[in-house]
Amino acid sequence: MPRLAGKTAIVTGASSGMGRATAELFAAEGAQVALTDVDAGKGAAAAAEIGAAARFWPVDVRDEGSIERAYGEIVAYFGKLDVLVNCAGVIGVDKPTHEVTEAEWDQLFAVDVKGVFFSTKHAVPHLIANGGGSIVNYSSIYGLVGNDEFTPYHVAKGAVTMQTKQDAAMYGKYDIRVNSVHPSTVLTPLVEGIAAAYEGGLPAYERMMTANQSLRRLGRPVDVAYAVLYLASDEASWVTGVNLPVDGGYTAR
Ligand SMILES: NC(=O)c1ccc[n+]([C@@H]2O[C@H](COP(=O)([O-])OP(=O)(O)OC[C@H]3O[C@@H](n4cnc5c(N)ncnc54)[C@H](O)[C@@H]3O)[C@@H](O)[C@H]2O)c1
Incomplete structure (x- = not known):
């Protein structure tokens, strides 16, 4: 049986890269998938290529209203929500803390931190109504360890790491699992x-x-998509609050 048979999923940032690979794999494993992204042209094309199990909704994760509207429409269209994958992200400026401007900091955090907050906020009521579900957040190895580049991105992905643990602690009572993946x-x-x-x-x-x-x-996008598939599926039904490196062993050394 396909590993996500009967499930409905939302993937943010699904027009490109790992979001798109995740949406493709989910559909191949039996899910109905709502692709969302700020890039509507690429998103609609991706959904058309994936086929009948996929449909695209334009969403800017910086805009709470666009998320709330789209998630309501998605649940009305597919009938329920089982899985949310928060993948939309940008990398921002490659500067150390003492050179980063307030505007650069705010632009990055609006997508990578506030976007995960808004998306989770408006998915959770649908997951509670569903009797449970799975949220998978794309953090990064840069949300686990420091190095000498992309400082605001490190701090933003660290916030996603903690949002994952906190939401796992908070929503277990609704049978909602929350985990994150940390690619190198x-x-x-x-x-x-x-x-x-x-x-x-x-x-x-x-x-x-x-x-x-x-x-x-x-890494290749599908290397990470397979980890997301596991965490989204019922195979991981006793796994929550995990920050899973999918990093070729980067954080092992
Ligand atoms: N590529 C890497 O090496 C790497 C490593 C670790 C973590 N990540 C994280 O994985 C995720 C996916 O990265 P990727 O490499 O596939 O990137 P990508 O640039 O290929 O795709 C990111 C997608 O997010 C979308 N997006 C950007 N801003 C948005 C917004 N405001 N609202 C909605 N959608 C928006 C883009 O249009 C794009 O389709 C990101 O969160 C990224 O930080 C990437």
Whole structure:
């Protein structure tokens, strides 16, 4: 039997990268999937390619009203909600704390922190009405450990790590499980731009980024999507509050 048979899922940031890979895998495993994203053109195309089990709703996770409206429509359309995947995210400026402007900080936090808050806030009532469900948040290895780049992103993803634990503690009484995944560097459009600009291009970037990683290759979106699939499915029905690295062993060293 498909691993998500009979389930309905919302995936934010589903137009691209790991959100799209997650939506594709969910549909292949029997779920009905609502793809949401601020990029409506790519989102609608992705849903059309996935097929009849998928449909796209335009959502800007910075805009609470757009989330509330879309989630109401999605539940009316599919009849219920079982799974929420909070994947939408941006990486922001690569600066140390003493150089970051207030505007740069606020822009990043509006998507990566407040977006997860708004999305969870408006999914939880539907999950309670459903008698339970699963929330999976995309954090990062940068939400677990520090290093010498992208300071605001580290702090934002650290907030997602804690939002995961707190919501797991709070919503277990409704049989809602909340877990997060923590990828190291995964080859998605977000990273392809950074790699292309690196001296020596992608091969040099891959060598540099994986030098301190046990498995010396960059991740692929599906590597992480399979972890999200497990956490979303009933196979993980006694797993909550877990911050799961999917990182080629980056945080093992
Ligand atoms: N790629 C990596 O190496 C990596 C590593 C660790 C964690 N992550 C996290 O994984 C998630 C997915 O990253 P990705 O690499 O697939 O990125 P991506 O850029 O390929 O996709 C991100 C998606 O989020 C959407 N988005 C951006 N702002 C939005 C908004 N305000 N409202 C709705 N949608 C919005 C974008 O349109 C895009 O479709 C992000 O949360 C990212 O921080 C990525």
